[in-house]
C-alpha cells in the first residue's frame with residue numbers, strides 16, 4: 001500500500017495542484033449538490049467527462065508497458081459505438097448491443113495484436129492501420145450518417161446515475177479495479193513488465209510473449225469498446241467521424257503523465273487514471289475559466305509540458321543536486337581552507 | 350604520476366561501491382585492477398571517465414585535479430575507455446566508426462576518400478590488415494575490440510582503460526590484443542586492465558591493484574605476488590580447493606534424453622547426442638564454431654529442422670523455449686545482457702521468473718514464497734546485492750550472471766544448458782559454480798557446459814564434444830578428456846582420437 005502511494009504521489013500532488021489552480025479561477029469548484037437523484041458539481045462533471053480517456057488509459061498503460069503503443073483506440077471507439085447503435089437500431093436489445101460492441105473491440109485488439117506479435121510489425125505502424133481504416137469501417141456500419149436511436153436502457157450507460165454518481169464514472173472505476181486486480185493478483189503484471197523490458201530474454205525464459213502481447217492489445221480494444229459505448233450512449237447516437245476523435249493522444253498523454261515510460265517495463269494503472277483525471281480537470285478548468293476557445297489547446301499544452309518537465313527523471317535529480325550542491329558549496333570552502341592551511345604549515349616547517 | 354585518485358568515494362543506495370580508494374597509474378605501465386564481483390572495479394573506471402559523479406575525493410591527471418562530467422570530456426582530457434561490450438556501431442563501416450564525430454569534411458560534406466585514408470593510418474601499427482570500407486560487423490569481436498582501442502587511443506592518447514576486454518575472445522585473439530597492448534605500453538600510454546583471467550593478468554601487467562568491497566587492499570608489482578597470494582588478497586580468505594571426485598553418471602540409458610539428427614540449416618549440421626541422467630557434457634570449440642547454435646537447437650530457441658528427440662516417455666517437444674522448459678530443460682545464454690537479465694526488474698523477480706512462466710500467469714507464486722526463494726539463492730550463490738528488491742541491472746556483471754543461474758536452478762530442471770557460465774565471474778565464484786554443478790549433478794541433473802576455458806571443461810565434464818565449422822567433429826571420453834587433446838581436436842581435424850583409431 002505504501003509502495004503504491006509512493007508510486008502515485010507525483011500524480012496525486014499534480015492533481016491537487018491543478019485542482020487548486022482551477023479553484024482560484026472558479027472558487028465554487030467544490031460545490032456539489034444533490035438534485036433529481038444525481039450529484040451535480042464540477043468534480044462530478046470531471047469524473048464523468050473523463051471517463052473515455054480514463055478507460056482508454058487503462059488499456060493503453062498495458063500496451064505501453066510492453067513497449068508498444070495503440071494509436072487505434074479512438075477509431076476503435078467509433079467502430080464499437082457504431083456497432084452498438086446499429087444493434088439497437090436493428091432492435092437487438094441492450095445486451096446484444098453491448099455484446100456486439102465489446103466483441104468488436106476485442107476483434108480490433110486481436111487484429112492489432114496479431115500484426116504486432118505474429119507479423120512483427122512495429123506497434124506504431126501496426127495500430128496506425130486501424131487508426132486510419134477504423135473510421136471508414138465505422139462509417140460503413142452507420143451507413144454514412146449519424147445513427148441515432150432511442151433506447152433508455154442503453155443511454156443510461158452514458159447519462160444515467162447510480163446512487164447519484166454518473167454511470168460512466170462507475171464504469172471506469174470498476175474497469176480500473178478489475179484490470180488492476182487482474183494484473184496484480186495474478187502474475188500477468190510481472191510478465192507484461194518483463195516482456196516490455198526485454199522481449200528476447202523473456203521469451204528465452206519461457207514467457208509466452210506472443211500470446212501475452214495479443215492479450216494486451218485485446219485488453220486495449222476492450223477498454224476502447226467500453227469508451228465507445230459510453231460516448232454513443234451519452235449522445236444517443238453514433239458519429240463515425242467524431243466519436244473518440246484524437247482521444248488516443250489524450251490516452252497516451254494520460255499514461256505518460258502517469259509516469260509510465262514509453263520504453264516499457266514498470267507500469268501503474270492507477271497513476272495513468274490519475275493522469276486522465278489531471279487532463280480532464282485541465283480541460284474543464286479552461287472551459288470554466290472562460291478563456292476564448294482558441295487558447296484552450298495552447299494552455300493545455302503549456303500545463304502538460306510543465307507537468308512532464310517536473311516529473312522527468314532527469315530534472316528531479318538535477319533539482320535535488322542543485323539543492324544539495326548549494327548546501328555543499330556553503331560547507332566546502334571551509335574544508336578546502338583547512339586543507340590549504342595544513343599545506344601551508346607543512347611548507348613552512 | 351599519469352593518473353591518480355585520492356580517497357575516491359562513491360555510494361549507491363545500500364552500497365558503498367568505492368570507499369576512499371587511492372590508486373596510481375604510471376605512464377608506460379599496464380596496471381591490472383582486480384577484485385571479486387561487485388568489488389567496485391567498474392565503478393572506479395566510471396568515476397574516472399565521468400560516467401558517474403563521484404561523491405568525494407580527487408582525481409588527478411598529471412598532478413592536476415580534473416572533473417570530467419562525461420566520457421567525452423574524459424576523452425578530451427586524455428582518458429579513453431573500451432568496455433567489455435564493444436560500444437561501436439556495427440552497421441557503419443570501420444572507417445566511419447574510427448572517425449565518427451571528427452570526419453574530414455569539405456563544405457559540410459564528409460570526404461570519404463580522406464576519411465578512409467585517415468582510418469587506414471589510425472589502424473597502421475596495430476598489426477591487423479582489414480578493409481576499412483567494410484562494415485564493422487563483418488569482423489570478429491577481437492578485431493572490433495582493436496578498432497575500439499584504435500579509436501580510443503586516437504581520441505585520448507594518454508590513458509587507456511580496458512574493462513574485461515578479453516571475456517569473449519579465444520586464446521589466439523587474446524594474443525593479438527595483447528600484442529597491441531604491449532605496443533601501446535611501449536609508446537608510453539598508461540593502461541588499466543580489468544580481468545578475471547588471472548593467467549592473462551600475470552602475462553600482461555606490470556603492477557596490480559586489488560579492491561575488495563569497495564576498499565583498496567593492496568598495490569604491488571605483478572612479479573612480487575603469486576597466484577594463491579593474489580586470490581587470497583581478492584577474496585579475503587584462501588580459496589577452498591576444488592574436490593575432484595567425479596561421480597560416474599548412470600549410463601544405463603534408462604532416463605536418457607536422445608537427440609538424433611537434430612540441427613538447423615545454415616547454423617549447425619545435424620548431430621546426435623545422448624544425455625544421461627547425472628552427466629556433465631562439455632562442449633568445446635572456437636567462437637563461432639557452432640557451440641551456441643547447438644545449444645539453441647537443443648533448447649528450441651532456434652528449433653531443429655530435422656531429426657527427433659526422445660526420452661523414456663516418448664518424443665520430447667522442443668518447438669520453442671517454452672516447450673523445452675515444460676520438458677524440464679533450462680538454458681543460461683552466453684549474452685546475459687540481451688538474452689538473460691530483465692534489467693529493470695528486481696533480483697527477486699528475475700530469480701522467480703522462469704518458474705513463474707512455467708506455472709502460467711494465473712498461478713502467481715505467493716509473495717512470501719518468492720522472498721524465501723530469492724533470499725535462499727542470494728545466500729547459496731553468494732549474490733552481492735543489498736537486498737532482493739534491487740533492479741538486477743544495477744548489480745555488477747558477475748552477480749547478474751549468478752542471478753540467471755539462480756533463475757534456472759529454481760525451476761529444478763533435468764537438463765541444464767550453460768553457455769559460458771563463468772564468463773566475467775571472479776575466481777571465488779568460479780570455484781563455487783563448479784562446486785554447484787557437481788552438487789546438482791549428484792542429485793541427478795544433467796548438464797551441458799559450453800566454455801572457452803578448457804581447464805574448466807576438463808574439471809567438470811564426463812565427456813567433451815568438440816565443435817568445428819558448425820559440425821560436431823569428435824567426442825572425447827574418459828582418459829581423453831584433457832586440455833591437450835581438446836586443443837588438438839579443435840585445431841587439427843586429423844589428430845582427433847576418432848580419426849587416429
Ligand SMILES: Nc1ncnc2c1ncn2[C@@H]1O[C@H](COP(=O)(O)OP(=O)(O)OP(=O)(O)O)[C@@H](O)[C@H]1O
Nearest residue numbers: 361366386387388389390391392743744745746747
Ligand atoms: N548504477 C548503480 N546503481 C546502484 N548500485 C550500483 C550501480 N553500479 C554499481 N552498483 C553497485 O556497486 C557495487 C560495485 O559494482 P561494480 O560494477 O563496480 O563491480 P565490479 O568490481 O565491476 O564487479 P564485476 O567483476 O562483477 O564486474 C556493486 O555492489 C553494484 O551492485
Ligand SMILES: [Mg+2]
Nearest residue numbers: 390391745746
Ligand atoms: Mg564490472
